[in-house]
Every structure is written in C-alpha cells, then in structure tokens.
Amino acid sequence: MMQSRRWKKLFIFNLRWRGGIIIALPVVCLVTAILMIAGLRLQTIEARNQEQKTRKILETTNDLLFALQKAEAEVRGYSLTENDKFLRNYQEVQKTINQEYDQLQMLVKNTSQEEKEVVAKIEQLARRQNQQLEQMIKLVREEETFPPQVNFTNENLLRSEQQFQSLERAIEAFIEQQETSQQQLELIVQSWANRTTQVQWIALIVGLGATIGGIYLFINLERQVSQYTDRIEESNAYLARTSRTLEKRNQELDQFAYIVSHDLKAPLRAIANLSSWIEEDIGENLDTDTQYQMDLLRKRVHRMEAFINGILEYSRVGRVRSERETINVENLLKEIINSLEIPEEFTVEIGSNMPTITTETLPLQQVFTNLITNAIKHHDRADGKVSITVKEQENAYEFTVTDDGTGIDPKFHEKIFIIFQTLQARDTVENTGVGLAIIKKIMDDKGEKITVESEPGKGTSFHFTWSK
Structure with missing residues (x-):
C-alpha cells in the first residue's frame, strides 16, 4: 500500500505542472516548426535563386551565341556584296555581343572557378573571332590587287569559319554544363520543398496532439476554475463593500472639514472682532493690563484658527490629487x-x-x-x-x-x-x-x-x- 502511494505520488504530476507542460508543448512544437520551416524556406529560396541565375546564364549564353553567328553572317554578306548595310548591321551586333558578354561576366562573378575559366575561354575565342572578322572587313575595303585580295579573303573566311566552329563548340559545351546544373538545382529545389511539406505535416500532427491534451486538461480544470471564480466574486463583493465604506468615510471627512472651516472659524472670528470693538468702546480708559489681556485673547484666537487650518491641511494630504x-x-x-x-x-x-x-x-x-x-x-x-x-x-x-x-x-x-x-x-x-x-x-x-x-x-x- 505504501509502495503504491509512492508510485502514485511519483507519477501524478501537480496540476500546475501538467498545465505548464501541456501549454509549453504546443509552443515548443510551433517554435521548432517555424524555425525548421524558415530554414527550409531559406534553403529553397537560395536554390531557386541559383536556379534562376543558371537559367539567366543559359539565356545570356544562347543570346551571345546567336549574336556571334549573326556577326559572322553580316561580315560574310559584306565580303561578298560590299554592301555597307551588312557592315552597319555588324557594328550593331558587336554592341549586342559586348553587352551580352558583360552580363555573362557579371552572372558568373560569384560562381565556381571552373565556370569562370570556361567563360574566360569563350571570351578568348570570341576575341580571336572578332579580330578575324575585322581583318576580313579591312581586306574588303582595300581596293588594290583584286584577285590576290579575293583569294586572301576566301582564306580568311575559311579560317574564320574554323575559329567560329571552335567558339561554337565551347559555347555549346558551356550551355550543356549549365543545363546539367539547372537539372540538379531543380532536383534540390524539389527536395527542399518535399522536406518543408513533411515538417509542416509533423508539426500539424504534434500540434493537434498537444491541443487535444490541452483540451482534456482544461475540461478537468473547469471545476477548479469555477471555484476560483466564486472566490474572486466574493472578493470583488467584499472590495465593493469596502470601497463604498471608504467613500462614505471620505464624504464624512469632507463634511467634517466643511464644518471645521465654516462653523468653528466663524465664532473665532466673532471673538476677535468683539475684542476689537470692546477696545474701541473703552477707548482712553483702557489700562495696560486690560490691553495685554485683549492682545493675549486675540493671540489665542489666531492660534486656534491656525490649529484648525493645520488640521484641515493634514486631513487633505493623500486625498487631494x-x-x-x-x-x-x-x-x-x-x-x-x-x-x-x-x-x-x-x-x-x-x-x-x-x-x-x-x-x-x-x-x-x-x-x-x-x-x-x-x-x-x-x-x-x-x-x-x-x-x-x-x-x-x-x-x-x-x-x-x-x-x-x-x-x-x-x-x-x-x-x-x-x-x-x-x-x-x-x-x-x-x-x-x-x-x-x-x-x-x-x-x-x-x-x-x-x-x-x-x-x-x-x-x-x-x-x-x-x-x-
């Protein structure tokens, strides 16, 4: 029997502790879930940002390749027709190439060293290709020794085509690398999204369990709450009665102060005035001893009035705000x-x-x-x-x-x-x-x-x- 009581005391928590545990459990679950979801969200956002960045690199690389192809086509057209329209188009395309390359450099600024080296290689090939195209334009503009020039131009076209193929292969390899990276990032994003969903479900299940426990506890606490409510109502009623009594006492004190300030002071003022009138009536017949007594009388009256004022002032302390x-x-x-x-x-x-x-x-x-x-x-x-x-x-x-x-x-x-x-x-x-x-x-x-x-x-x- 004693052992049973000991086990009972050991396992039966105090009601206050049980309440604290039931209340704390959903809070801990909620905070943990929020922290985990926030971390997962950050990872997902980071992966999505990387995915978007990779997609932008792909788009820029494709645009750069297209611009390089167009630049070569414009130079070929100019070399065959000597039409300045092709030359103007080539110059516009060069601006686009520079813009795309600048944007590509900015995009790979915080990426891996391997990607930076690939972009640097593409830039090197692109500059060689650009120099070859500029050489072809220069040859076309020269008007001396036409047959040799044409042969030399054809050789440059062939060399330019070979260089462009090398540049194209480098860009296509870079694009393939970025597409692979894009697929990996998509898998990472999907993985983080799945983990976030799992954490949300776990938090929901644990939160529901804690909520059910809290409801069960609150049902058991209803009787105690009712008892405490009755006690509080009794205390409030007592405080209300005390407040009314105190208010009544304050009113009585205010009434007393009024009586003191009016009903008691009035006779004192009358005594002081009466002593002055007596002095006036006696006039020259007032001897020194009587004068002293009259002065002493008025001094006592003023002292009594000062007493009354002091009592009134003392009673007002703490009541008047x-x-x-x-x-x-x-x-x-x-x-x-x-x-x-x-x-x-x-x-x-x-x-x-x-x-x-x-x-x-x-x-x-x-x-x-x-x-x-x-x-x-x-x-x-x-x-x-x-x-x-x-x-x-x-x-x-x-x-x-x-x-x-x-x-x-x-x-x-x-x-x-x-x-x-x-x-x-x-x-x-x-x-x-x-x-x-x-x-x-x-x-x-x-x-x-x-x-x-x-x-x-x-x-x-x-x-x-x-x-x-």
Missing part, C-alpha cells in the same frame, strides 16, 4: 522664498544643479515651505542662514534643508514628526506643531523618506527623497 507637471525646482524655491515673510538679515541659499522633475507640484511645495518656515521660525538669531542642496540618486533626488540654528536633541528626532508636538512653549514661539507632521504624512503617502540630522548647538539638516 493634482495633475503631474514638469517643474524646475530652483524656480519653485524662489517662488516659495518670495512668498514668505523672511527677516531682512536672514539668508536663504539655493544650491546649484537643482533638477527639473515631473511630479505633483503642491505636495513638493508644501514640504519645502514647511521646512523653510520651520527653520526660520525656530532660529535663535535674526541673521540666521538656511541652505537647500540636492544629490542625485539612481531613482530619486535627495534634497537637504540645513539651518545653523540651535539644533534638536536626538531624543526628540521622532517626536517632532508627531502632530501637535512642539519643543518650545507656544507662548514663546507661536507654533501649531502641524508642519512637520504634514511633511511626514506627505512622505508616507508618496512612498518617500525623510530623516533629521541634528545635535544641540550644531544646527539641523532635514534630508528627504523625491522620485524622479
């Missing part, structure tokens, strides 16, 4: 610096090589604004300095905002990113404790990182990454 656009970071920093109330003696320096990136403008603007504002607000001197630099990484840029202020104790490096957490009393430095928390939330939402490097009395450096 803007279009990506290409921005020059240096220009963005200049706009931010110009929009802030910076003491005249305070210096904000922008480093060189600031990049141009494509991103959402608002989140990056918030990060830079809050870091620069935070550095100025918590600096212990009016002539402080803030510098902004950048380093390029493989997939991101690392920006650094550094100040020469009092620094932060390492034990508070994590606390400063928690909302509403401040290191100084709010009456000393007006601060909501929201700015760095907003930055941290933006970093988390974008999948970026921010770290702080600081020690008391050595200034502070905030490093954060931003994807390219």
